[in-house]
Amino acid sequence: MNLARLGSLRAVSVRSLIDYGIYIAFVLLCLALAVASPVFATPENLFNVALQSSINALLAFGMTFVILTAGIDLSVGSLVAVAGAVGGGLMVSGVAWPVALLAGLIAGTLLGFANGVAVTAFRIPPFIATLAMLSIGRGLTQLYTGGRPFTGLDPTFNQLGQGSVGPIPIPVLVMLVTVGISWLVLRHTVFGRNVYAVGSNPEAARLAGVRVTRVLLGVYTISGFLSALGGLVLTARLSSAQPTAGLGFELDAIAAVVVGGTSLAGGEGSILRTLIGALIIGVLNNGLNLLNVDPFIQPVVKGAVILIAVGLDRLKTRTGGS
Amino acid sequence: MSLLRLTGVTKRYGGVPVLSDIDLSIEPGEVVGLIGENGAGKSTLIKVVAGAVMADAGEVRIDEQPVTFAGPADAIKAGIAVIYQELSLCPALDATENILLGSLPRRGPLVDWRTARAEAAGWLRDLAPGIPLDVPTKDLSVGPRQLIEIARALARRSRLIFMDEPTASLSDRETELLLDIVRDLRSRGVSVVFVTHRLEEALAVADRLVVLRDGRKVGELEATTATRDDLIRLMVGRTLVHDGVPPPVPDAAEVVLEGRDLGRHGRFSGISFQVRRGEVLGLAGLVGAGRSSLLRAIFGAEPIDGGTLLLDGRPVRVRSPREAINLGIFLVPEDRGRQGLVRSMSVAENVAIASWPMLGRLGFVPDGAVERLANEQVRERDIRLRTIHQRVLSLSGGNQQKVVLGRWLALRPRVLLLDEPTRGIDVGAKAEIYQLIRDLASNGVAILLSTSELPELLALANRSIVLRDGVAVGELPAGASQEQVMHLATGGAVAPLELGRRG
Numbered sequence: 107m108n109l110a111r112l113g114s115l116r117a118v119s120v121r122s123l124i125d126y127g128i129y130i131a132f133v134l135l136c137l138a139l140a141v142a143s144p145v146f147a148t149p150e151n152l153f154n155v156a157l158q159s160s161i162n163a164l165l166a167f168g169m170t171f172v173i174l175t176a177g178i179d180l181s182v183g184s185l186v187a188v189a190g191a192v193g194g195g196l197m198v199s200g201v202a203w204p205v206a207l208l209a210g211l212i213a214g215t216l217l218g219f220a221n222g223v224a225v226t227a228f229r230i231p232p233f234i235a236t237l238a239m240l241s242i243g244r245g246l247t248q249l250y251t252g253g254r255p256f257t258g259l260d261p262t263f264n265q266l267g268q269g270s271v272g273p274i275p276i277p278v279l280v281m282l283v284t285v286g287i288s289w290l291v292l293r294h295t296v297f298g299r300n301v302y303a304v305g306s307n308p309e310a311a312r313l314a315g316v317r318v319t320r321v322l323l324g325v326y327t328i329s330g331f332l333s334a335l336g337g338l339v340l341t342a343r344l345s346s347a348q349p350t351a352g353l354g355f356e357l358d359a360i361a362a363v364v365v366g367g368t369s370l371a372g373g374e375g376s377i378l379r380t381l382i383g384a385l386i387i388g389v390l391n392n393g394l395n396l397l398n399v400d401p402f403i404q405p406v407v408k409g410a411v412i413l414i415a416v417g418l419d420r421l422k423t424r425t426g427g428s
Numbered sequence: 429m430s431l432l433r434l435t436g437v438t439k440r441y442g443g444v445p446v447l448s449d450i451d452l453s454i455e456p457g458e459v460v461g462l463i464g465e466n467g468a469g470k471s472t473l474i475k476v477v478a479g480a481v482m483a484d485a486g487e488v489r490i491d492e493q494p495v496t497f498a499g500p501a502d503a504i505k506a507g508i509a510v511i512y513q514e515l516s517l518c519p520a521l522d523a524t525e526n527i528l529l530g531s532l533p534r535r536g537p538l539v540d541w542r543t544a545r546a547e548a549a550g551w552l553r554d555l556a557p558g559i560p561l562d563v564p565t566k567d568l569s570v571g572p573r574q575l576i577e578i579a580r581a582l583a584r585r586s587r588l589i590f591m592d593e594p595t596a597s598l599s600d601r602e603t604e605l606l607l608d609i610v611r612d613l614r615s616r617g618v619s620v621v622f623v624t625h626r627l628e629e630a631l632a633v634a635d636r637l638v639v640l641r642d643g644r645k646v647g648e649l650e651a652t653t654a655t656r657d658d659l660i661r662l663m664v665g666r667t668l669v670h671d672g673v674p675p676p677v678p679d680a681a682e683v684v685l686e687g688r689d690l691g692r693h694g695r696f697s698g699i700s701f702q703v704r705r706g707e708v709l710g711l712a713g714l715v716g717a718g719r720s721s722l723l724r725a726i727f728g729a730e731p732i733d734g735g736t737l738l739l740d741g742r743p744v745r746v747r748s749p750r751e752a753i754n755l756g757i758f759l760v761p762e763d764r765g766r767q768g769l770v771r772s773m774s775v776a777e778n779v780a781i782a783s784w785p786m787l788g789r790l791g792f793v794p795d796g797a798v799e800r801l802a803n804e805q806v807r808e809r810d811i812r813l814r815t816i817h818q819r820v821l822s823l824s825g826g827n828q829q830k831v832v833l834g835r836w837l838a839l840r841p842r843v844l845l846l847d848e849p850t851r852g853i854d855v856g857a858k859a860e861i862y863q864l865i866r867d868l869a870s871n872g873v874a875i876l877l878s879t880s881e882l883p884e885l886l887a888l889a890n891r892s893i894v895l896r897d898g899v900a901v902g903e904l905p906a907g908a909s910q911e912q913v914m915h916l917a918t919g920g921a922v923a924p925l926e927l928g929r930r931g
Contacts, residue, residue, distance in 0.1 A: 294538045299525055306518035314530035373520035374564075 127418060128367050132382050132389075139393040146396055153275060159388030160277035161186075161343075163381060164336035165355055166362035167288050168218075168329030170380045173363050174292075175305040175325050176372025177232035181221060182333040182359055184243030186352030189214040189334035191247045193263075194256035194347025203263040210341075211334045217243060218330010222323035236326075240356070247349050256347040267343030277339050281381075284332065288377040297324060305372030361408070362387055365415040386411070429492055431456045431588055431619055432477065432508075437486030439472055439643075446472045448643045450486070454588060457617045459610055461634030461651070463624060465663050465880075469643040470623050474590050478510040479503035509581030510590040517573055519566035524548040526565055527580045551579040555609055571602035578609065588619045595629060596716050607633045625714045627656050627918050639663055660918075664882070664910045674708055674890050674906055675870065681705040684740060684874035685757070685843045687726070691734030695721040696898035699735070703843070703874040708865065710889025711878035712913050718898035719878040720762050723845045726876070727759035728752045739843070753782060756842035760832050760849055762878075768832040769820050776802035776816040779834050786839075805834030810860070826857020833864065844868060846877045850884060862888060882910040 140147040165182045172179045193210030197203055217239060224235035269276045292298035300321045303311040312318050336355075341347045366383030368375025390411060394404045430453040439447040447469045454460055464470050475481040477488065479497030488495055490506050497503045503510075517526045524541075525532070527548040533540045545561055552559055556575045565573050574594055581589050591610075595603045610620050610633050624630050630637055630651075637654055639647040639662040647662040681704040691697040696718035703709045711719045724730045726737065728746035736743050739755055746752045749759070761767035769778055780787065780798040787797040802816045809830040813823055820831055829849060836844065846865070850858045865888055869875055879885050885892055886908065894902045894916040902916040 290538075294541070296532050296534055296539055299521075299532060299539060302521055303518045303525070303529060306520040307516065310516040310518055311529065316530050373518065 128365075128379060128382055128386075128415070131415075132386055135386065135389055135393075139389065139396070143393065143396040146393060149273065151392070151396075153273060153278065155385070155388045155392045156278045156281070157275045158392065159384045160275075160281040161336045161340050162355065162358045162362055162387065163281045163384035164284060164332050164339065165359035166366075166380045166384050167284055167377055168332035169356075169359045169363050170288070170366075170368055170375060170377055171292070171301060171325040171328045172232070173360075173368055173370060174301050174372060174375055175322060176308075176370070177225065177322070177325065178236065178360070178370075179218075179221065179326065179329045179333075180233065180236040180356045181217070181239035181243055182329060182336075183352035183355035184240045184247070185214045185217055185330055185333035186337035186340060186355055187247040187349060188217060188243045189337035190341035190347040190351050191251050191256070191349065193338050194259060194341050195250060197259050197263060198256045203260040206260075207263065207266075207338055210338050211331060214334020214337065215327055215331040218333065219323065219327045221330065222326030225326060226319045226322050251347070251349040253349055255349065257345065259341070259345055259347075264342045264345050267339050267341070268345075277343065280335070280339060284335070285377055285381050292377055297321065301325060302373055305374075307373070358387060361412050365412060367415070383415075430454060430489070431458075431491065433487075433489040433492065434477070435487045435489070437473070437476060437483045437488070439476060439481065439483050446643045447476070447483070450640075450643075450645050452638060452645065454619050454621065456587070456619055457614050458636065459614050459620045459622060459634045461622050461624065461630035461637040462640065463627065463630055463637060463659060463663065464640035465882075468640040468663070470640055471592060472643075473640070474510055474592055474621075474623065477503065477508060477590065479508075480510075504584055504586075507585060507587035508590070509584060509586035509588070510592065511574065511577045511581065511594060512592050517565045517576060520564050522564055523552065523559055523561045523568075523576050523579075526576050527551055527583050529580065531583075547583070548579070551583045552576070554612065555579055555582075556605075571598055571605070574598070574606065575609070578613075582618075586618065588621070589613065590621045590623070592623045593625065593716075594622070595624060595626060596714075603629065625918055627659050630659070631656070660911055660914050664914060673886075674888055675866065676906075677704055677707040677869075677890050681707065682740075683738075685726075685876070686738040686741075687735065688738070689735035690722070690725065690732055690737065692721060692725050692730060693733055694898075695725075695730075696895065697734070699893075699895075699900055701876075701893055701900075703876060705872045705874060706869050707891070708869050708875045708877050708889050710885045710892030711876060711895060712882070712885055712892050712904075713895035713917050715880060717895040717917070719895055720847050721898075722895070723759060723847050723876060723878055724761075726752070727757060727845055729759070753839070756840070757845065758782075758836035758839065758841045758843070759845040760829070760836065760847060762847040762851070764825070764828055764832060764851070765821070769828060771819075771821050773820060774817045775806070775811070775813055775820050775823065775831055778820045778831050779805050779816075779838065782835050783838055801838055805831075805838055809834045809837070809864070824857070826853045826860070829853060829857070829861060830864075833861070837868075841868070841873050843874045843876070846875060846879075848879055849877070850879070850881070858884075882913055885913065886910065 145151055165186070169179055169182060189210040192213040193206045196206035196209055221236050221239050224230045225232050266276055271279060292301060300311065300316045303316055304318050304321045308318055337352060340351055362384035363380050364370065364383070365386055366375065366379030368379055387408065390408060391404065394407060432454040434450055434452040437447055437450040438445065450473060462470050472481065476483045479500045479502050495506060518529065524545050528544055533543045533547065548561055552575070555578060556572065559572045559575060565576060578589065594606055598606060607629065610622060613620055622630065622634060631654065634651045637649045637651055637659065638645060639659060641663060649658060683702045683704050685703045687699055687701050690699040699722060701709060711722065713719050721730060725732045726746065728748045728751055737746060738744065744755060746755065746757070765771065770781065776798055779802040783801055784793050787793050787801065799816065805811070806813065806816060811827050811830045811834065813827065820828060823831065850861055853861065865875060865877070877888055890906050892904045892908065892913070893900050894904065894913060896917055896919065901919065904912055
């Protein structure tokens with residue numbers, strides 16, 4: 107019975123070409139910059155790009171979990187600030203750095219969990235729930251810090267942002283370990299597969315016995331945790347916890363996810379794509395600087411890249427559609 | 429011992445009985461065809477057995493033990509699976525995950541993909557070995573997706589599978605394969621209840637046929653002795669309430685709207701028709717035959733990819749509803765609540781919405797003009813309400829429909845496209861809308877009327893085209909019988925359009 111072959115395979119081959127488009131685009135972008143600027147392809151600069159992308163990548167990984175369920179998390183930038191402030195504040199008041207680090211992580215994770223509760227128990231649309239948390243998180247940070255940065259942090263802690271293992275900066279290592287674990291979770295655990303199922307068809311998932319509420323709680327909690335991790339890495343890099351840290355970070359994180367090709371409608375996408383998306387944004391920033399492009403034009407270029415990436419994605423949907 | 433036994437099952441929606449006192453039993457390894465017109469209660473019956481709705485009265489027994497299903501999960505546990513018309517797969521996931529959704533095997537914290545693939549492949553093997561296990565199901569066509577649902581039902585150890593019009597969107601070849609699979613399930617001792625409009629299929633695959641009409645079981649026949657005509661007579665049943673007949677259209681009346689060989693990929697093809705001034709042209713056919721799609725395409729709400737549309741003998745291209753409205757072509761859509769009305773707005777705004785460009789001055793719409801327009805329509809259509817400023821959804825179904833009609837009548841239609849204009853409307857309002865349609869026709873409006881209710885078609889249409897699988901299979905004059913329409917709509921030897929193909 108060749109039922110399955112009918113009308114399926116041709117579409118698949120066209121799709122897979124477009125599917126890998128993002129990776130091809132990334133390679134082409136790097137090649138073009140390597141030709142245009144002698145500095146770009148040097149190892150120092152490449153590590154620099156990875157370092158500059160790492161914090162956005164961490165937030166974008168969490169965002170990927172959320173967006174795969176057709177949600178959104180606007181609070182990630184504020185949770186960066188919360189985690190940094192909690193960690194930094196405790197260190198300044200004399201708490202040992204590992205404890206402070208842990209406390210910062212817990213703070214972000216709890217607020218992420220609170221996002222999940224708002225979305226599931228109170229059925230508040232994710233956009234609104236996390237918009238509220240964006241405001242609450244920022245406000246709590248300002249209250250706790252009194253609007254002043256915490257400086258004079260433990261030098262060992264600062265290694266988290268400034269140190270390196272061999273040639274590889276620690277933030278890049280953190281990013282790589284996180285992408286590995288995230289990939290494993292999304293691809294190979296029941297929780298991860300349920301994330302896709304819920305995003306793809308929540309009703310079918312529910313009828314099949316998937317506990318949709320738990321899955322949603324999980325993704326917002328993960329996003330909170332990774333935001334906090336990003337916040338602590340940022341604090342360590344700056345050797346200080348800034349109350350305004352992470353302002354607007356949610357936009358870059360969403361951009362990385364979307365440029366990577368993860369669908370805002372949920373159910374489709376991957377963590378590796380998000381990594382590429384974050385790197386594309388990093389490479390673009392770096393390349394535009396190397397080429398001495400007017401800094402006022404840079405955001406315009408970034409916006410155009412987002413439009414093109416999402417436009418291509420829509421094209422893909424249409425090819426696959428009817 | 430019966431696998432499933434229903435006794436006296438009754439279900440009402442808002443006081444209207446949709447199932448009355450249904451008795452039905454299904455034996456292990458039996459295939460039962462469940463047939464009936466649209467609205468006969470087939471889908472509700474399935475929902476009761478699937479635990480999706482609760483019966484108001486009556487008893488459901490499984491293995492002769494009374495059961496109460498609190499939800500679909502209970503029915504699944506009892507071994508009952510339903511394959512709905514709207515397939516319930518996760519489109520982004522592949523066959524393996526869809527088949528094992530909710531029960532993926534694991535080793536430690538991780539999914540055991542090897543076991544999962546082997547298990548899924550095992551369930552699919554006997555059904556259709558060709559289906560790729562690792563392609564997102566949205567890239568497969570409807571046939572394979574349906575088989576994946578059947579495999580899921582088997583993976584859950586289902587003993588009774590309900591299939592709600594499984595062949596509605598399948599090609600002839602795919603249908604044949606599906607019927608073979610149903611026979612195969614029977615040989616494995618699985619019972620199947622097969623809902624279909626296509627009588628040949630029911631006769632070909634079922635052991636026993638159950639006919640529903642108006643929520644009652646009106647017949648139970650052995651497939652070996654039943655005939656098509658028996659089934660149609662049972663389905664149509666009642667002596668017809670002809671709400672009068674349509675007044676004749678003078679032969680000299682000029683053609684207002686003409687379609688030549690209209691087509692839309694995957695929906696309908698080769699449709700030609702003419703509607704004259706003052707004529708009501710009926711569109712008959714089963715749900716999914718392409719009627720709504722045709723009307724929406726004429727209105728510019730869906731693209732037309734073939735053929736020519738002529739208005740007053742001149743070819744026109746309608747690329748959007750706005751263009752259709754500018755030409756005087758208006759659509760009263762099928763789903764009043766979602767497509768016809770802006771739910772959050774008032775009656776006045778809903779009446780005036782299409783007239784805004786005409787009422788507006790420099791982009792501002794004066795309230796006074798809106799109110800005048802709305803009041804005029806409320807008076808002329810006899811819309812019963814407290815105030816034109818009340819929310820449109822607070823009106824009854826019939827009055828809501830008059831609001832939609834009033835919106836267009838304020839603009840002096842040349843062509844009116846009516847899609848199920850009396851669905852969900854009580855008898856009194858229905859009669860008023862019938863009268864309104866006749867009045868409009870006698871005032872020279874050309875009307876295309878799509879309806880699933882045969883008495884309505886026969887009462888209003890001067891002529892009717894019957895669609896089946898997106899193709900016009902016949903034209904009937906006024907005074908045709910319900911049986912004639914049903915024969916064409918469910919009928920046999922017509923080249924089918926391959927529907928639901930992807931890619």
